[in-house]
Amino acid sequence: MTQTPIISIRNVTKRFGSFTALEDISIDIRPGEIFALLGPSGCGKSTLLRIIAGFETPTEGDILIDGKDMTEVPPNKRPVNMVFQSYAVFPHMSVADNVAYGLKMDKLPAAEIKTKVAEALKQVHLSEFSHRMPDQLSGGQRQRVALARALVKRPRVLLLDEPLSALDAKLRDAMRLELVKLQQTVGVSFIMVTHDQSEALAMADRIAVLDQGRLRQLADPVTLYRKPADAFVADFIGRVNLFEVTAHEPGSTTATVASLGEIALAAAAAYPEGEALVLAVRPEHIRLTAGEGPGVPATLGDVAFQGDSSIVEVTLADGRSVQVLEDAAESARLMQLDPGAIVTLEIDWTKAAILRRSAL
């Protein structure tokens, strides 16, 4: 890709006292993409977003927007806008005044402000609400005010801090689609913070997985799911069964894996001896059959029904539990069995992956 990045995050480190919230992060944001910052709570996602917006200064490193160094540029002069986690809609201003605020700060002529506000409100389906006060709106409507208020300024990049976390599950799903559609119509890049991997997978063009202030992997959703960089990413993105590789050596075609014993695993040979490895198997890459047979013996546990499929929990001989995804028909058959019944796991070894415990 030779596209010039719209935002360059260059070797950014942020420390609060002796605590390192971000460590040497470098990311380029492309024009017109939805970029997700994904990671567990406290990993530094919001901090990175606030550094881009200008509310925090990096301890080391720079932020470039359109190639210009932003170090000395205060938040009110940066060509980015933010949707806050609490939405931060001004309670004493009507919906229209909220949306107009940023344009007034830019000293645009009143007529132009009016048309732009009307257009922005239409985009977020709030045209009939322009004269309402924020306390007369629902949470979802308030969020759309915050969206319109930021988007009406046509920022180079829109920053969203957990934009959907305050909404209920149903509204959240609807807003996911709406946000993506909105992004496509306005063509502005989005950087979105989330701790919900399904949200990131569903919406983002690219995802950066952060953990404890460090960038674990940066990839598109499919790559992230299919080729996680390490065990942390595999575990964080979707469901996965991780088995520790207890012994492997270069040149060998087998390796010893916890719970599974010595198995044919040529992939492990690529790593130097002593490197901590794990075998990652997604639940959908395991098949369950009732009774004994060729494969890994296990006993049946809970079946968590999910509509079109079920997550089946089974227990291996050494007590380790494994998650298996089965379709509706198969899970109906499994539910006929008694809990504790003998089953056999068939693992699709072509899909199983050998990963380093940590890529760092």
Add this chain to the structure above:
Amino acid sequence: MARRRRQRPGPFDYSRKLSLQMVFVLATIFLYAPIIVLIIFSFNDSRRGGNVIWRGFTTDYYVKAANNASLIEAFTNSLTIAVISTIFSVILGAITAVVLWRWRFPLKPGFEGLVALPIVIPEICLGVAVAVFFSYFGLYVPPGTPWPFNLTNIIIAHITFSFPFAAMVIRTRLQSFNREMEEAAKDLGATEFQVFRDVILPHLKPGLIAGGLLAFTLSLDDFVITFFTSGPDTVTFPVKVYSMVRFSVTPEINAASTVLILITLVLTAIAMRYQSFGDDRQ
């Protein structure tokens, strides 16, 4: 069949316990009986205000009080002092509150304590201190200074004791301010000043009004501190009432006091309304 169970009243469920109702009624009587008596006897058609024998209804004493030039002068003085000291108290209080809320600086806890000190210092001490301060530094305005500048000393003294109250009320209001609101405004292009004007100030408004009304009522009925700083031609209403009472209690004083109670009551009600107003939004 669902059996209706009588719920046992909670320990402070006063609406259902006779004993607690009694306590409530007695406390209310104890608190308000003197004031009610005062108000009732302001309409008593008797020459002596202390006279507890009802001699018929009259509003004569309100008329008489209204025609008492020195009483009206004292009343005007009090209102003038209250208005001016309130304006200064609110400005000073708001600045103090914002500084304490916004910035961290060395000795901040000490400074916070100092600001609150006039609230807890016995008023009599504050009165003496202010009087000593003025005379020691020769800061009393010379006699014969034209009205309203002859009230300067009293006004300064009133600002001293009422601005900490305003600061407290405003500070409390600031506590509920969502800092993301400030960042949102900045993010949309507002400067520090615009953030203050467009976002912080509107949020503070109920606090400013409540703090101002508190300062106003405190100033209006202050006796102790005023007594130490007022001169013969700068008598305020409470000081005037005091001197009249020393002479004799007349229904005229009852009438004038009733008016003062009414003003204080209305203002307090407005202040409380604004305070709760601020809470239920956002």
